[in-house]
């Protein structure tokens with residue numbers, strides 16, 4: 001983000017001919033209280049936005065056909081984006097009257113609550129501007145209070161490096177110890193700050209079937225995730241946005257959730273991962289087993305596996321325990 005902040009500072013830096021921006025929002029709400037799953041420790045919570053088809057694929061298709069219609073009818077040039085360029089989509093959506101940037105920093109709509117994807121079409125013609133939406137958060141600060149890692153450090157300001165969405169999706173390396181317990185059973189993203197927003201009482205169920213949750217993601221068992229190899233991962237997550245993080249990062253998250261379950265039934269599924277090819281996976285297998293095993297069982301495991309480990313980060317995990 002820092003590297004591309006200069007481009008982000010103005011849409012003109014992306015396309016100098018741009019004169020107007022059409023900002024679009026797609027509703028992905030399907031009426032489920034994602035917070036209730038936090039107590040079901042044997043399942044892995046996949047964030048609501050990622051349970052259906054990858055939204056980039058769906059929205060790109062829609063942007064393409066809408067853009068074609070605009071070009072044919074207005075004889076102008078256009079460029080469309082959905083997360084594919086450094087664009088300040090949220091402030092633009094506010095200017096376009098879609099909603100306001102809530103204290104959790106995402107767009108909240110009076111009509112749809114928090115569950116919206118954003119995208120944009122740049123045009124080289126002038127359009128009459130909509131009225132900018134004003135802030136309706138008032139004295140509420142539910143999203144700030146619920147955040148498990150205190151990532152919303154002050155209203156309208158998020159420290160992305162503390163956000164569970166960042167840690168479980170974007171962060172490529174080992175997740176710092178400080179956050180592991182706070183991640184709970186979230187294996188991909190986090191919805192807490194969106195889910196508590198009182199404006200969600202106006203949210204309507206999406207009618208776009210692509211955003212309906214896949215059957216496999218309705219309370220998926222951590223046990224079945226622990227058994228995923230590369231092939232199994234690719235098959236299970238093909239055409240979802242989860243595919244992007246790859247099997248090793250996903251297993252890293254699943255092992256943290258298993259370690260947080262307090263359920264020693266996971267131990268036999270985790271032990272084989274102590275010799276997994278990925279150091280991300282081996283490191284979190286050590287941490288997870290330390291959470292779940294009694295002292296003597298863990299000591300036996302350490303005697304068997306620690307001395308053959310060569311990776312410095314995994315060795316560090318053994319030594320911390």
Ligand code: B12
Nearest residue numbers: 047087089105106107116117118156160163165166189190
């Ligand atoms: C990087 C990114 C992330 C990062 C950082 C998030 C962030 N808030 O910036 C991480 C990985 C953490 C993330 C997480 C999520 N993301 Co995201 N993310 C993006 C992305 C690609 C860029 C956002 C960006 O430009 N950030 C840069 C900062 C500077 O922008 P900003 O927060 O808008 O900053 C403004 C305010 O914070 C404020 N501000 C900043 N400092 C200060 C200081 C003071 C004193 C004040 C008053 C204000 C203020 O002013 C800034 C400028 O207007 C966008 C797509 C896009 N192109 O916009 C999606 C996007 C924002 N993400 C989205 C979603 C859905 C999520 C998640 C809900 C996913 C999930 N369930 O796990 C979470 C929500 C976490 C959260 N509370 O924000 C959607 C949000 C849709 C909406 N309704 O708004 C977007 C728009 C993707 C999309 N195409 O739909 N995301």
Ligand code: SF4
Nearest residue numbers: 147163164190192193
């Ligand atoms: S997505 Fe989760 S961790 Fe990130 S700011 Fe919201 S509540 Fe906090």
Ligand code: SF4
Nearest residue numbers: 102103137140143197
């Ligand atoms: S939970 Fe409250 S403070 Fe947070 S975005 Fe919604 S209305 Fe604003």
